[in-house]
Amino acid sequence: MTRALVVRAQHGDAEAFAELIEDHYDLIHRTAWKWCGNRADAEDIAQDVCVKLGGAIASFDGRSVFSSWVYRITLNAVRDMQRAGKRRGKYADAYAEVTPEDQPAEQEAAMTSRQLWAAVRALPEKQRDAVLLVHAEELSHAAAAEIMGIKEATVSFHVHEARKTLRGLL
Amino acid sequence: MSGDDMHDDPLNRLKGATPDPRADAKRRALAAGMAAFEASQKKSSSAAQGNDWGQRLTSIINSWKGKSIMDMRLPIGTAVIALLVLPLGYQLYSTTSMTPTDVAVQQPVQFEPPATEVAASEERAQSTVANTTPATVPKTVAAGRDQDLAAAPPEPAPMDDAMMDTEMAREAAPVVGGNSGIVAPQQAQSMAPAGALAESEAFYMPSPAPVPSVMLQPTAPSGDTFTSFDEQRLKAVADEPVSTFSIDVDTASYSYVRRQLEDGYVPEPDAVRIEELINYFPYDYPAAQSAAVPFKPTMAVYPTPWNPKTQLLQIGIKGYVPDAGEDKPSNLVFLIDTSGSMDEPDKLPLLKRAFGLLVDQLSANDTVSIVVYAGSAGVVLEPTMATEKARILGALDQLAAGGSTAGAAGIELAYRLAEQARVEGGTNRVILATDGDFNVGIDDPDDLESFIEAKRDSGTTLSVLGFGRGNLDDATMQALAQHGNGNASYISSFREAQKVLVEEIGGTLDMIAKDVKIQIEFNPAVISEYRLIGYKTRALNREDFNNDAVDAGDIGAGHTVTAIYEITPVGSGAEMIEPLRYGLESATGSGDEIAFLRMRYKLPESDVSQLIEQKVTPDLVYGDIGEVSDDMRFAAAVAAFGQKLKGSNYGSAMGWDDIEALARSGKGSDESGYRSEFIQLVDAASLLKPDTGTDPCGVSASGEGCE
Numbered sequence: 001m002t003r004a005l006v007v008r009a010q011h012g013d014a015e016a017f018a019e020l021i022e023d024h025y026d027l028i029h030r031t032a033w034k035w036c037g038n039r040a041d042a043e044d045i046a047q048d049v050c051v052k053l054g055g056a057i058a059s060f061d062g063r064s065v066f067s068s069w070v071y072r073i074t075l076n077a078v079r080d081m082q083r084a085g086k087r088r089g090k091y092a093d094a095y096a097e098v099t100p101e102d103q104p105a106e107q108e109a110a111m112t113s114r115q116l117w118a119a120v121r122a123l124p125e126k127q128r129d130a131v132l133l134v135h136a137e138e139l140s141h142a143a144a145a146e147i148m149g150i151k152e153a154t155v156s157f158h159v160h161e162a163r164k165t166l167r168g169l170l
Numbered sequence: 171m172s173g174d175d176m177h178d179d180p181l182n183r184l185k186g187a188t189p190d191p192r193a194d195a196k197r198r199a200l201a202a203g204m205a206a207f208e209a210s211q212k213k214s215s216s217a218a219q220g221n222d223w224g225q226r227l228t229s230i231i232n233s234w235k236g237k238s239i240m241d242m243r244l245p246i247g248t249a250v251i252a253l254l255v256l257p258l259g260y261q262l263y264s265t266t267s268m269t270p271t272d273v274a275v276q277q278p279v280q281f282e283p284p285a286t287e288v289a290a291s292e293e294r295a296q297s298t299v300a301n302t303t304p305a306t307v308p309k310t311v312a313a314g315r316d317q318d319l320a321a322a323p324p325e326p327a328p329m330d331d332a333m334m335d336t337e338m339a340r341e342a343a344p345v346v347g348g349n350s351g352i353v354a355p356q357q358a359q360s361m362a363p364a365g366a367l368a369e370s371e372a373f374y375m376p377s378p379a380p381v382p383s384v385m386l387q388p389t390a391p392s393g394d395t396f397t398s399f400d401e402q403r404l405k406a407v408a409d410e411p412v413s414t415f416s417i418d419v420d421t422a423s424y425s426y427v428r429r430q431l432e433d434g435y436v437p438e439p440d441a442v443r444i445e446e447l448i449n450y451f452p453y454d455y456p457a458a459q460s461a462a463v464p465f466k467p468t469m470a471v472y473p474t475p476w477n478p479k480t481q482l483l484q485i486g487i488k489g490y491v492p493d494a495g496e497d498k499p500s501n502l503v504f505l506i507d508t509s510g511s512m513d514e515p516d517k518l519p520l521l522k523r524a525f526g527l528l529v530d531q532l533s534a535n536d537t538v539s540i541v542v543y544a545g546s547a548g549v550v551l552e553p554t555m556a557t558e559k560a561r562i563l564g565a566l567d568q569l570a571a572g573g574s575t576a577g578a579a580g581i582e583l584a585y586r587l588a589e590q591a592r593v594e595g596g597t598n599r600v601i602l603a604t605d606g607d608f609n610v611g612i613d614d615p616d617d618l619e620s621f622i623e624a625k626r627d628s629g630t631t632l633s634v635l636g637f638g639r640g641n642l643d644d645a646t647m648q649a650l651a652q653h654g655n656g657n658a659s660y661i662s663s664f665r666e667a668q669k670v671l672v673e674e675i676g677g678t679l680d681m682i683a684k685d686v687k688i689q690i691e692f693n694p695a696v697i698s699e700y701r702l703i704g705y706k707t708r709a710l711n712r713e714d715f716n717n718d719a720v721d722a723g724d725i726g727a728g729h730t731v732t733a734i735y736e737i738t739p740v741g742s743g744a745e746m747i748e749p750l751r752y753g754l755e756s757a758t759g760s761g762d763e764i765a766f767l768r769m770r771y772k773l774p775e776s777d778v779s780q781l782i783e784q785k786v787t788p789d790l791v792y793g794d795i796g797e798v799s800d801d802m803r804f805a806a807a808v809a810a811f812g813q814k815l816k817g818s819n820y821g822s823a824m825g826w827d828d829i830e831a832l833a834r835s836g837k838g839s840d841e842s843g844y845r846s847e848f849i850q851l852v853d854a855a856s857l858l859k860p861d862t863g864t865d866p867c868g869v870s871a872s873g874e875g876c877e
Binding site for chain 2: 047
């Protein structure tokens with residue numbers, strides 16, 4: 001069904017595209033939330049991704065699963081935003097004094113410790129992506145590899161490296 | 171997963187749910203996505219000139235050259251699948267429950283059987299239903315009934331049945347068609363849009379005879395949000411002799427209502443705030459003489475046009491107008507939304523021209539800065555003297571809508587610039603212009619309001635200009651402007667921009683009094699019942715009146731504010747509330763005074779309120795509505811219009827023709843043309859929501875006001 005929608009959207013069918021992003025919004029938002037850890041950023045990224053999908057759907061080549069492609073775009077958006085965030089550091093400070101840091105979701109707090117999330121989010125990009133895709137999104141190493149555009153073995157390696165980095169916490 | 175997963179892997183603690191996305195954020199994101207999609211479609215279709223494949227045309231064969239199987243963008247296999255899947259997908263799409271509701275809603279309307287056939291098809295339907303699908307139908311009917319009840323609570327029972335029957339007829343129609351194989355999908359399809367169906371019939375059924383086609387879509391198809399509120403109720407003077415409210419000089423509701431009506435939609439009842447309708451029009455009340463007592467009330471009592479037994483008490487206030495020579499410095503910061511959704515002719519382009527108008531009004535001691543948020547973020551123009559018009563207009567001109575929403579600290583930045591260019595003794599104001607995206611950097615509405623309040627207390631106020639339609643968040647607009655001691659206006663057209671930013675610029679920028687509260691005490695010996703028309707969202711508690719800490723509305727230079735009470739004199743026979751059998755003998759009021767007016771206000775620089783008091787005496791009473799001033803008659807017509815448009819419990823019996831005639835009689839010289847425009851609006855409304863005679867809210871799909 002998704003495949004049919006994609007094809008229709010690529011042919012310019014707005015309704016199909018609407019349905020497509022409607023279907024995938026939750027995935028995008030959830031991923032963005034896991035990667036950033038607060039609502040404001042998650043929503044911004046999700047919107048950003050929807051916009052990007054609108055522009056890029058025509059160039060989706062069907063070689064990977066559509067959801068993998070969406071993951072990839074979402075992760076890129078997260079990365080772009082976090083890089084831009086570093087440049088915007090001075091504004092971010094002013095921003096923080098106005099809004100207290102978003103409360104992490106209760107469910108999240110109940111399920112796992114905040115430190116673990118913080119530590120995972122602080123990992124180098126590749127390691128973080130690998131860990132979150134495999135453990136938070138519960139994807140197979142193969143699927144994670146497809147999303148990250150690397151080999152399966154490399155995913156395992158990144159997860160392994162991440163474990164080493166996190167050893168103190170685990 | 172590979173082997174390095176252990177039994178109690180701590181990383182597995184990363185599993186788990188994240189909070190659900192917020193609906194409005196999702197809606198925005200989807201809308202932005204759609205906009206981008208459509209933009210890219212437009213681009214690709216215009217780029218197609220010359221060569222479909224988007225490549226330079228070199229030779230026919232060349233386009234295949236250098237492409238291995240691996241590199242083919244659209245492998246032939248995919249193309250074949252696409253050809254197969256596309257019609258199949260469409261088939262599925264149009265025959266199953268995948269069908270979106272809007273498609274389904276249109277179909278039944280087309281199939282609507284003529285009135286005379288309803289009975290027949292009903293019978294057929296019932297018999298077939300009984301024969302073929304006894305198990306599923308009761309469920310459908312139950313759902314239908316629920317929906318009907320929800321959509322049209324005030325409808326009498328027989329009407330309910332009629333609706334259910336046609337609903338059943340429709341459900342059964344495919345069954346009659348004979349092919350029992352398709353029963354299931356059809357059933358599913360008609361179940362899904364039942365709500366919409368019932369709703370479309372709620373206004374369809376009362377008059378099964380031919381109905382003008384405009385009535386098929388009278389409510390706005392908008393995504394705009396409004397604070398919902400109930401009307402002010404009728405109150406007995408014996409129970410509650412005192413009525414307290416805050417003034418309101420906003421006019422956003424009228425602009426919105428006008429736009430909806432002009433486009434052929436009846437605005438939703440919550441969008442109609444009667445006080446804003448009344449206050450949209452300039453009235454020629456006598457102005458106060460000095461800035462120290464910045465206004466004085468003008469009052470009159472005259473017969474109610476929609477009820478011969480009651481009277482209207484009208485209170486008008488006009489703010490002091492400073493001499494033209496007095497030019498207070500102003501320091502304005504435009505905080506402009508440049509999100510993708512602003513990229514429509516009636517949004518960002520209109521906004522640019524509107525601000526251009528505003529800049530033309532400013533003089534050498536004024537400064538302007540521009541901050542944008544969403545899409546592009548940051549300072550576009552540092553505080554600049556208003557005389558450098560070329561620079562300001564240039565900066566405005568460069569603004570472009572697009573991209574996603576970056577949660578930059580837009581509002582914080584705007585206030586920082588306002589601080590930086592602060593002028594003492596003048597106006598320091600942030601003017602937020604948006605189509606409804608308020609993610610200005612503080613995403614919790616309460617935080618945002620308290621932030622704005624804190625800034626207001628340190629002297630920087632906030633006005634909000636709303637643009638466009640579909641995304642408009644009127645509720646937030648109002649809330650922010652009220653917390654920021656500014657105004658909320660809805661700019662629907664260039665003409666409206668001219669009214670708000672040129673003609674009323676004084677009122678918009680130059681506040682002459684703040685926290686203006688009005689309290690009326692009625693004399694129970696003379697008045698038995700009263701009702702304040704409008705101002706529901708501005709009601710205050712009785713004790714708030716003397717409490718200077720309670721915030722209220724502000725009034726600008728030359729602003730006029732009008733409030734109207736419908737009052738029932740004792741013994742007029744129009745009382746709706748039964749007097750208390752064991753109540754106190756309440757005729758303790760002194761003399762023949764009708765009521766007593768108290769007003770509190772603070773001068774702009776002061777935190778202590780001043781009091782104005784005035785009696786409402788019998789010499790203010792006019793026996794005939796023809797004797798009062800044009801302004802009063804016109805205001806009464808606007809009030810009647812608002813009530814009728816809202817489907818109010820009160821005053822709906824007055825016909826559109828009568829309202830129009832009353833408005834015409836109060837038109838006066840009407841130099842600005844707003845009143846003529848209003849009269850045309852009454853005309854439009856009378857077509858969209860015709861008088862029915864018996865049932866005051868029968869034709870309205872939005873019958874909330876008619877419980």
